[in-house]
Amino acid sequence: MTAATAAPVTAQGAPVRPPNIILIVADDLGYGDLGCYGNSFVASPRLDRMAAEGTRFTDFVVSWPACTPSRSSILTGRYPQRNGLYDMIRNNEVNWKFQFDEETYAVSPEMTLGLDLREITIGQVMRNAGYATGIIGKWDSGRARRFLPLQRGFDYYYGFANTGIDYYTHERYGIPSMFRGNQRIKEAGHATDLFRREALRFVTANQDRPFFLYLAFNAPHGASTFDKSAAQSPEQYVHVYGPAANPRMAQYAALITQMDETIGALFDLLSRHGLDENTLVIFTSDNGGAGAGKNGPLRGAKAQLFEGGIRVPMIARWPGRIPKGQVSSEFLSTMELFPTFLAAAGASPPAGVTLDGFNMLPVLEGRARSRRTEFFWQRQSDKAARVGRYKWVESKQGGGLFDLSSDLGEKRDLSTERPDALQTLRGRWAAWRKEMDEAEPRGPFRDY
Ligand SMILES: [Ca+2]
Secondary structure: OOOOOOOOEOOOOOEOOOOEEEEEEEOOOOOOOOHHHOOOOOOOHHHHHHHHHOEEEOOEEOOOOOHHHHHHHHHHOOOHHHHOOOOOOOOHHHHHOOOOOHHHHHOOHHHHOEOOOOOOOHHHHHHHOOOEEEEEEEOOOEOOHHHOHHHOOOOEEEEEOOOOOOOOOOEEOOEEOEEEOOEEEOOOOOHHHHHHHHHHHHHHHOOOOOEEEEEEOOOOOOOOOOOOOOOOOOHHHHHHHOOOOOHHHHHHHHHHHHHHHHHHHHHHHHHHOOOHHHEEEEEEEOOOOOOOOOOOOOOOOOOOOOHHHHEOOEEEEOOOOOOOOEEEOOOEEHHHHHHHHHHHHOOOOOOOOOOOOOOOHHHHOOOOOOOOOEEEEEEOOEEEEEEOOEEEEEEOOEEEEEEOOOOOOOOOOOOOOOHHHHHHHHHHHHHHHHHHHHOOOEOOOEOO
16 A cells, blocks of 8 residues: 555554445345355355354344335435435336337426435535545435436446346446446446446556445346346346256346456455455345345335335455444434444434444444334335334234334234234334424425
8 A cells, every 4th residue: 555645643653544345235135135144046056154254133124115215214214204304216207118219308306306415425425524435326316417426426437327228238228327336337347247347447546545435236126127027137146046947036146246346346345445345335235125036034025014025135354343243133224324433434323314223343243232122114104113122004005003122024914912012013103204394394205
C-alpha cells in the first residue's frame, strides 16, 4: 500500500484508517437457500466459509417482503413507511405482456418514481466520512437521472436502476437497462460476471483509501423477461448439479453458486491486497425466497409477512473483530446497517434524521445483546408486528398470533389462548402506524 492517502494520523504519525465496508445483498435469496443455513442441494462453499470465518445470524429481518421498499431501508436506515418508498416501483403492465417502447417507458412509473430526494442515503454519509463509495448491481431506487446513484452519494455506479433485468441482454422486458454512471450502456456478458469484474476493479482501484462497496446482485431473482423459459444460468454452474438434477432447481442453484464464486473471488482479492483484517463484510438478502427458492422451516415466501417473506440469511465477517464460526440468534434487521456502518467509520448520524435502527457492531462482535425488541411491517393491507418472541400477522394469506421461540413455522395460532399478547401487538402496531402517519411526508407515494 502507498502512503498517499488523506486518512487522519495518530499523535505518533501512524495512519488511522477506518475499516473498509462491503455490503453484499442477494436478490430473493431465501432463508434456506445456502449450505450454511441447512440446504443440502445448493453449493455455496464460499458463503459457508464466510460463516465459518465470521458469525451467522438466524433472526435477521428485512423491512418489506419484496425488493424496492426493502432496499430503501438499507439505503436510508428508515422504515419504508417513513422514507416514502413503501411499495414497488414497477410497470405492472408487463404482467399482461404489455411491451413498452422507449417513448412509453420514458413516462412510466418505473422511469419517473424514486426515493425521495430529501432522504439521506448511506452513500452520502459514507462519502462525507471520507470513503470512496460504490454501488455495483441493483439500485432499484429510481431510474430518472436525479434518482441515480451518482446523484445520491455514490462515486461509482455500474448496474441496473430498476427492479430486474435479463441476465444476458440486461433488458427489462425489452428496454436496455444497464448503466455505467449516468449513461446507459450495452455490453456482452452475464450480469453476475459483469458485477464480479466491476467489484474487483472497484476494490483494487480504492485499496489505498477507505471504501464502501454496496454489491447488490440480481441473483438468484428470476429474469425480468417475457420468455421465462430462456436459460439465465451459465452452463458451467448448472453442470455442478449433474445430469440427474431437476433442471429448474439446477438453474436456480447455479445462479447462487455463480454468485458464491464471485464472493469468493472478492475475498481472495481482499486477502491479496492485505485488506482482510481491515474490512467488514456483511452478506444478506433483500427478501425471502420465491419460486424455486427455499425458506427452510419458515412459513410463506416472498411478498408475504410470514417469516418466509421477511427473515433472511445474514453473515458478518471481520477477522479479529467478529467471532469465528459462531451462530447468533440475536434479533436484528437491515435497518441496523446504516447506523452500524456510520459507527464503524467513526461518522456521525445525519442531523435531524430519525433512524429506525441502531449500531449493531457490539452484537456482531458478540459483546452485547441486541437492543431490538420489536419490528413492524405493512404491505398494502397486510400487517405484521413482532414484539419479543411474539409475532402477529393479519394478511390475505392468513394470520394469527405466534410464539416464534417455540413455533418458528407460525403454525399454531395463539389468538384465543393469549388475548393479552394479541392486544399488545395490535396496539404496538397501531402506535407505529400513527407514528409513520405523523412523520414528515415523503414521496413518491405519500407526498401530501
Ligand atoms: Ca428481491
